[in-house]
Amino acid sequence: MxxxxxxxxxxTDLGMIQIRADLTEAGAAITKAAAIPLPGPTSTTTNGSRRLCWMSPDELLLVLPQAELAAALAELTTALAGQHVLVLDVSDxxxxxxxxxxxxxxxxxxxxxxxxxxxxxxxxxxxxxxxxxxxxxxxxxxxxxxxxxxxxxxxxxxxxxxxxxxxxxxxx
Amino acid sequence: MLTLTCPCCGIRAEETELAPGGEAHLKRFGPGASDEDFESYLFARKNPKGVHFERWRHAYGCGKWFLAARCTATLEVFGTYKAQNPHPTPEIVAAIRAKRPDWTPDWTETSPAESLTE
CATH class of the missing domain: 3.30.1360.120 (Probable tRNA modification gtpase trme; domain 1)
Known part of the structure; x- marks a missing residue:
């Protein structure tokens, strides 16, 4: 056989946060808030259990354990407040x-x-x-x-x- | 099989990952335009045998629209460029001229400042 x-x-325990933003403007803030370097086109970066995926020229996907999701979501939302961005929990x-x-x-x-x-x-x-x-x-x-x-x-x-x-x- | 390189993400996408968008560089005439202009915007297409400019969308990838120059007779691809260009870029024109010396652009080049790139 x-x-x-x-x-x-x-x-089943994967948390995903969609980030849509102008990456040249908001990139630094995202890097800082999510504690992970910004990936280049069609690549990913990792930091421990987190992974940041480049989805399109204006979209990133932060993949992380469900347990860390709420904190990361709050941190990103705060860091990017006032900018024209979308930070959304898309785990489901x-x-x-x-x-x-x-x-x-x-x-x-x-x-x-x-x-x-x-x-x-x-x-x-x-x-x-x-x-x-x-x-x-x-x-x-x-x-x-x-x-x-x-x-x-x-x-x-x-x-x-x-x-x-x-x-x-x-x-x- | 048609393989186009998406200028937005750099991926060499195969035809099934792309969505076709018809002829590129159509000009929509504004309010007060004549019926003939509007009709030509809606219906008149070049349908050439040879060099053609098309819109494509990287539907299964980054989702962005881009433009491609290819030959409808041989399916040869001359290049792809960003959708923000009002006309094919000089690099695209050069690539076409290298392969089709008798081909000439059918648009009048305006100042490069008109380009809306980025």
């Missing part, structure tokens, strides 16, 4: 899956038109998984994939199917 390509695990908007295993990249390669070999270790890629939008970044031992909660069941099915034993992409 062949082994599954990767282990798929839903992450998205579902997150960990794709862990030696061939986790093959699972994603089946679902997304991304050149994973060219994706750096600190890369953040927004793309699609089959028919739905998703985003993913590398984490020790594989990837974390986020997608909308409304399609979480679909994503789960996709990932489980793509990781099925005996469906590896390596030449036989």
């Amino acid at each position: 062949a082994e599954a390509l990767a282990h798929i695990r839903e992450i 908007m998205r579902a997150a899956f960990a794709i862990e295993g030696g061939r986790a990249d093959q699972v994603l390669a089946k679902l997304s038109p991304t050149d994973l070999a060219a994706m750096p270790a600190d890369g953040m890629r927004r793309s699609r998984a089959a028919q739905v939008a998703c985003g993913f970044w590398r984490q020790e031992g594989g990837f974390v994939l986020i997608g909308f909660r409304s399609v979480a069941d679909y994503l789960r099915g996709l990932l489980d199917n793509a990781a099925r034993a005996g469906t590896g992409l390596d030449p036989r």
Whole structure:
């Protein structure tokens, strides 16, 4: 019996804060309030349990444990008060899956038109998984994939199917 | 397959990650414009065989609109540039001229100060 390509695990305790702002203006304040450096385009930065993802030229996503969410949200809101920004708790908007295993990249390669070999270790890629939008970044031992909660069941099915034993992409 | 580089995030996006937006650089005439001008804004499209400028949106990525220059006959991509440009940038024009020496821009270049980049 062949082994599954990767282990798929839903992450349920992930807190997410969406930050929309002019990053050149508000960047310094965000860095200070969230205690994490600003990522460059299509990359992420980490500080301990926190991760800051670059989503678009005017959008960041702060990923952190649920326990730290309320404090971080308050701190960011205070730090950015008076500026034209949005700081929003979007933890319930998205579902997150960990794709862990030696061939986790093959699972994603089946679902997304991304050149994973060219994706750096600190890369953040927004793309699609089959028919739905998703985003993913590398984490020790594989990837974390986020997608909308409304399609979480679909994503789960996709990932489980793509990781099925005996469906590896390596030449036989 | 069409692969365009999004000028906003730098990702080489494949066609299925993008949403098409039709012809680029359409000019909408303001209040008091003639019916003919408004009709041409709504309906008249160039539909050329050859060099064409198009709007695309990086729908499954950063979500930004951008503009692309490509050839409708060969699907060759000459380059992409930000949607804030009122006309294709000089780099794009140079890239097209390098491949299509007989092609000439059909717009009149205004001062670079008109560019709304950033």
